[in-house]
Each structure stands twice: as C-alpha cells, then as structure tokens.
Amino acid sequence: MKIGILGTGHIGKTLVHRLSTAGHDVKVANSRGPETIGQDVLSSGGRAVTVAEAVSDVDALILSIPLNRIPTIAPLLLEVPEDTVVIDTSNYYPFRDEKIAAIENGQVESLWVIEQIRRPIAKAWNAIGSDSFARLNRPLGSPNRIAIPVAADSERDRDVAMALVEATGFDAVDAGPLEQSWRQQPGAPAYCTDLTKTEMPQALEAAEKERLPKRRDLAVAAIVERIGGGGKNPAADVLVRINRALFM
Known part of the structure; x- marks a missing residue:
C-alpha cells in the first residue's frame, strides 16, 4: 500500500518505521522540509518528501500532527482523491493547542477534525502512548498484545x-462510529492504559464523557509533576500507571 504520513513526532516516526518494515511504500513529510528529516526516521525505508508530495498518489494518508495544526493542512486535502483513506492520530490538549471553543463545549474531537478538512477520517493510534507504541509492539497472536481502538x-x-x-504490531479493536470516538479521547479508560483486545471493549463502554476533561487535565498535572514539562514524553510504565489510576 502507498502511504503518506504528515508529521515526524514520536508517533509519526514510529509509524514510518513500522509501516515501512511491514512492506508498505511510505512517504513522510514535516512542516520544515524533507532535508530536516533525519536518517533515524528513514532507516527502515521511508522516504522524506515535501508535504505536497506526501498527500499525492497515496492509498492512505496519516495525519500525525498536533490537533491545532489540522486547519493549516486543510487546503492540501482538497486535492486528495475521495478514495484515499485519511487516518487521524491527534488529541486535544488545551495547554498545547490553545482552547478550541467547539471542543470545550463538548464536540467530539474527530468530528471537529472532519469539519476542518471537510472529508471523512478514521481515528487510530491516538490512544497509545508514544513509548508503548515505540517499544511494546508484538507479533500477531502474542499473549497480552496491546490493543488500539479504531x-x-x-x-x-x-x-x-x-x-x-495490525501491521504496526498491535491488536486493532473496532471502536464504532466517529460520534463515539470520544470513548478513546484523553481522560477515557481506553486512553493510554495499554489494554489487551479482551479488555479494550469494556474500557470503551465504561467511558463517561462529562468526566474526560477533568481526568485529562489531572493526568497532565501528575505527569508534569513526575517528569517535568518542556514537552517531555513519559515512559510507558509512568504514563500507564498514572492513567490507570485516574481513568479506570
């Protein structure tokens, strides 16, 4: 499959590695230009390209950029064919994205994204921590393989x-329609808690929408207190321990 990836952050970098290793033809772009994408990102076979090239002639396009930057790429997506599958990995964090009124008032994050880019999406890889995603992939059928809701x-x-x-080394779980994707947003029991395929459906069902923002913000505060700020990403054991304590 021909895949374009926008974003070379922690999740985007791992996506390039895993999907290239799985045999897919992967192009990757960031906002600074292909010359700024290092060999650590491309070592498994991904190709650094411009943003315009990344969205062109692909079967699937993965958006792995901060949610507040989604509107900036919307014009590019107007030229992407309807049969290209667009997959969004983003999450809303007001301290980073600034406050977005519609989401603050209860709009599901995925539906806000659709409004910005004016095309359907799938939501995946948003509910796993970057350290778990980078290190805890397992072959199909492995015991205790971590699940990712879609x-x-x-x-x-x-x-x-x-x-x-599945190609990235995790069990995919059908999480239903996008209007229910709040069940995998930050603050929900399914969010970055490293559950198995058996455990994930119950966690999705247990989510309480009105409690998500407070739990999300408590988790951010606890993580900052534990590891400091400055954009640091917590190790899997720290993130999972905090999120399970607060969300489940």
Whole structure:
C-alpha cells in the first residue's frame, strides 16, 4: 500500500518505521522540509518528501500532527482523491493547542477534525502512548498484545485503518462510529492504559464523557509533576500507571 504520513513526532516516526518494515511504500513529510528529516526516521525505508508530495498518489494518508495544526493542512486535502483513506492520530490538549471553543463545549474531537478538512477520517493510534507504541509492539497472536481502538464511519476506512494498526504490531479493536470516538479521547479508560483486545471493549463502554476533561487535565498535572514539562514524553510504565489510576 502507498502511504503518506504528515508529521515526524514520536508517533509519526514510529509509524514510518513500522509501516515501512511491514512492506508498505511510505512517504513522510514535516512542516520544515524533507532535508530536516533525519536518517533515524528513514532507516527502515521511508522516504522524506515535501508535504505536497506526501498527500499525492497515496492509498492512505496519516495525519500525525498536533490537533491545532489540522486547519493549516486543510487546503492540501482538497486535492486528495475521495478514495484515499485519511487516518487521524491527534488529541486535544488545551495547554498545547490553545482552547478550541467547539471542543470545550463538548464536540467530539474527530468530528471537529472532519469539519476542518471537510472529508471523512478514521481515528487510530491516538490512544497509545508514544513509548508503548515505540517499544511494546508484538507479533500477531502474542499473549497480552496491546490493543488500539479504531473509530470510523465508513467500512472501508475502518478496514484499512485496522489493517494498518495490525501491521504496526498491535491488536486493532473496532471502536464504532466517529460520534463515539470520544470513548478513546484523553481522560477515557481506553486512553493510554495499554489494554489487551479482551479488555479494550469494556474500557470503551465504561467511558463517561462529562468526566474526560477533568481526568485529562489531572493526568497532565501528575505527569508534569513526575517528569517535568518542556514537552517531555513519559515512559510507558509512568504514563500507564498514572492513567490507570485516574481513568479506570
């Protein structure tokens, strides 16, 4: 499959490695230009390209950029064919993204993204911590393999996203339509708690929408207190321990 990835942060970098290793033709771009993408990102076979090249002639396009930058790429996506599956990995954090009124008032993050780019998406890889994603992949059938929820409205979008999740070394779990994707947003029991395929459906069902923002912000405060600020990402054991204590 031909795949374009926008973003070379912690999740984007691992996506490039895993999907290239799985045999997919992967192009990756960031906002600073292909010359700024290092060999540590491309070592498994991904190719550094411009943003315009990354969204062109691909079967699937993965958005791995901060949520507040989604509107800036919307014009590029107007030229992307309808049959290209767009997968979003973003999450809303007001301290980073600044406050977005619609989401603050209860709009589901995935539906806000759709409004910005004016096309359907699937939601995947947003509910796993970057350290878990980088280190805890396992072959299909391995005991205690971590599960990743996937939400989509289109059967094709869901099937493609779930297949790619499996290719990255995790069990894909159908999380239903996008209007229910709040169940995998920050603050929910399914969010960055490293659950198995058996455990994930119960966690999705247990989510309480009105409690998510407070739990999300408590987790951020606890992580900053534990490891400091400055954009540091917590190790898997720290993040999972805090999130399980607060969200489950």
